[in-house]
Amino acid sequence: MKTAVLWSSPNRDGLTAAAKDRMIAGLKKAGVEVDEIHLNSMHIEHCRAGACRGNLRGETGKRI
Secondary structure, rough: OEEEEOOEEEOOOOHHHHHHHHHHHHHHHHHEEEEEEHHHHHOOOOOOOOHHHHHOOOOOOOOO
């Protein structure tokens, strides 16, 4: 079994991180494959007008 652990605390060594580490340790002990995703370390932006819309258009300019 695989699972993803998403967390976003800016404090990488605080109480949230400690709780997350204990949870991951328990999951791994039970044989679960864990992917840890720390959202604060990612560059995630909101949609900018036109930028994401361009991905929805084909060469003809019609929405697909």
